[in-house]
Amino acid sequence: MTTETMTESKFFNITALASTLPESAETMLTDLRLTDEKEASCRIFRVHRPAPAHYHTSCDEYLYVVSGRAEIAIAGHAPREIGPGELVFFKKNTIHAIPKILESPFTVLAVDTPRRPPEDVHFVNPEDGTPESFIKTQY
Template sequence: MTTEVKQSPAANSSLFDLRKIAANFPETADTMLIDTRLTDEDHASARVFRVYHPAPAHYHATCDEYLMVISGRATFFLGEAPPFEVGPGQLIFFKQGTIHGTPEILEEPFIVLAVDTPRRDPADVIFVNPSDGTPDSFIQSKRLY
């Protein structure tokens, strides 16, 4: 057990300290994002991630995604709509297959809580332009549990 999570004795529920988790991300990264997986169940996964570099247009083929901004500000786009600014307390939702990305980080650290339904395999990152990246260049993951 870590200081970031407290599990119940039955291990079927947890309390996560998102501030502590967010504070543990490094200042720089080689990948576009680094995430910490909080849960990884078949029906849903939850993670906290920090965006380090702009994320080009991509989509996920297997899940819907809920993104709650914890800190920082960035521009974000969904589909063909023009980019819009997001900041703390805002929730973004989109269905599987929706092209999205983060073209600009306006205030760092840009940290997000993500819930994927059903669970998103870390390799489920499909770039619109394949030369923009791979799942390995997109995200580095670590598990909290």
């Protein structure tokens, strides 16, 4: 999708779209962008392996777990297990990580406000990765 404003409504079958994400990848995550507007982006992503502590400078993030279970660590909170039907919210610049995948596939519907460009991932320890090693977008 482009960052141009959509002029019509869209409907998405999240379960069907989530099933198109690969079972494995060289990157930590793979995602499928559903919308990519200036005001917000919406994606489905699958976590393939633990994601080290990182943050985003462009957006607040809403994460709704579609399938699987994982441990999430968010600055200021004790790590906790999350699973299907749970929604997690945090503000931009909040350090967060997925240190453990407990049940695969761990798939999440994400809404970023405003839009999160794919390159906006900053690792607390820069040696942990780059935007290119973090996520690969499928179109």
